[in-house]
Amino acid sequence: MKVCRNLTAVFTVCWAVLGCLQAVTLEVNEGNSTCIKAELSASLSITYVSSNSSRTVSVPLPDSASVDAANSSCGADGSPAQLVAAFGAGHALGLSFSTNGSVYSVRNLTLRYNLSDASLFPEASSSGVVTVTNDSVEIWAPINTTYRCMSPTTIVASGDSVTFSRMKLEAYMPGNDLSPAESVCTADQSTTPATPTTAGTTTTAAPAPTPPGAPERGTYSVKDSNGTECLLAQMGLQLNVSYVSQSQNKTVQELFNLTPNLTSWSGSCGASRATLVLTQEPTLTLSFTFTMNTTTNKYRLSGMGLQANWTDMAAPFSASNASLDFLRSTLGHSYMCNAEQTLQVAPAFSLNTFRLQVQPFGVKTKQFAAAEECQVDQDQMLIPIVVGAALAGLVLIVLIAYLIGRKRSHAGYQTI
Incomplete structure (x- = not known):
């Protein structure tokens, strides 16, 4: 049976104190079900060679981006799930997902850009499409959990980079909206929570846990x-x-x-x-x-x-x-x-x-x-050798001193 995938991109505008920041919501649907959803902002930093020198341009993921229906999928039959956002004249940003049944992760990130686009790459010395990837993204979360990272996260791919911010992401979704349970990235986690104050109460410090021994x-x-x-x-x-x-x-x-x-x-x-x-x-x-x-x-x-x-x-x-x-x-x-x-x-x-x-x-x-x-293992093997050699040397010195002393002792009893 042919599965009809309905892929949509809905864009929202977020206002900050210093101006307007764009965030894009991307969805990959299969039938009436959503399998991937991402709410994020992204800034691309791309270095290219111009006619005179090397240039680096910063390209925000624009509100004209749309989900690439031909290359996005929910990952049927064991193949990885794909979310590809296409924009401009042949540019795209893609995320590939995998799962082991309990955890889903971003398997790799792919950035594709077209150097023939003079509006983004003026005076480029070459033309054509360049594709760079990163296979160690390390964005992951338990199944049925939203990955959240509001802090900027930069992923480098062959000298270029993608910086995500205000990211909420989930793959292999059980419903059509992001799960309420969230897995928060390290950068967003607070280490100094406010301590609640209650009048007339006394807090007793919990005993320190006993350190475990060496693990099995x-x-x-x-x-x-x-x-x-x-x-x-x-x-x-x-x-x-x-x-x-x-x-x-x-x-x-x-x-x-x-x-x-x-x-x-x-x-x-x-x-x-x-x-x-x-x-x-x-x-x-x-x-x-x-x-x-x-x-x-x-x-x-x-x-x-x-x-x-x-x-x-x-x-x-x-x-x-x-x-x-x-x-x-x-x-x-x-x-x-x-x-x-x-x-x-x-x-x-x-x-x-x-x-x-x-x-x-x-x-x-x-x-x-x-x-x-x-x-560390090599050093630990070297220590007994050094100690053994030192002891052998010490024994040899004592033996030589003994023999010299013994010879002098015999010389004192010679007949006059």
């Missing part, structure tokens, strides 16, 4: 479309999160160990990008994004995100970073670090890892390839 090591893997393992990971994970406590009316810091037997996992594998998503229903989702430099054959952990909604949180917690540079290794090798290491993701979130080994690319069998060890 979990084993996780991701399979490709052929059912073959393409990502392997073994690690103990401990979350270090600062959040607003509902009971204490202040920001508190808490350590939380991920429990492997209560955790489900999913992910995806590609030639230059792999993901691992760990979910501990219904309160926690932790995602890892690995990227490969196909020129150097080096890979790294480039992005990480956390969504949490613990009992004492005043609001759901969300933190992400798509510009990380951790766990670096070479294609054909795994990365290993037995020592505890701390990965700082955001001001309010860091991750402590224990007995970690991971291989997101180049998995040939169900076993890890030869490991490239972290510097």
Whole structure:
């Protein structure tokens, strides 16, 4: 049966103290149901070569933008959902979405611009359409939850950039309007909530929680479309999160160990990008994004995100970073670090890892390839060697001194 997609774009105007700011509402519909909805402002920063020099232009997403019906979809039959806004003379801004059933995320951002448009790119030295992408956007939220970020968020794509602001976004929607439950980005979260004052009451500070011990090591893997393992990971994970406590009316810091037997996992594998998503229903989702430099054959952990909604949180917690540079290794090798290491993701979130080994690319069998060890492990292996060498040297010095002393002692008894 042929499905008729009705795609509309409705534009609203928002007034601020310094003038008029435009916001656009974009909807992707399938039949009478809305599957993607975005309310946002966007400013594009594009660098191009003119006849004399390099120029950078700032282009706001205009009120003439419309949803590109040919390239937007709800993602049927396992294909990613797509929202593409077209504007001007061949320009477009696109977001591609994926989901694992519990979390949806922006899989990549695509910016397409036409250098032949002299109104935006005067005196451009070349013509034609340029397309740039970013595969590590790190915008995500639980299913049936609206992602909200009023603060400016800049996403870089091959030297160009897109800055979103006043963003509300939801994909794989259950209804025709944005869900009332919201996942708020880190930049929007307040760390200094107002403390309510009640006359005649005394507040007793809650006892500090007992720090957990080292976390249990979990084993996780991701399979490709052929059912073959393409990502392997073994690690103990401990979350270090600062959040607003509902009971204490202040920001508190808490350590939380991920429990492997209560955790489900999913992910995806590609030639230059792999993901691992760990979910501990219904309160926690932790995602890892690995990227490969196909020129150097080096890979790294480039992005990480956390969504949490613990009992004492005043609001759901969300933190992400798509510009990380951790766990670096070479294609054909795994990365290993037995020592505890701390990965700082955001001001309010860091991750402590224990007995970690991971291989997101180049998995040939169900076993890890030869490991490239972290510097901490190498240093710890070097210390016993240095100490042993020092002790051996000390023993040798004592032995030589003893032999010299013994020789002199015998010389004193020679016959005159």
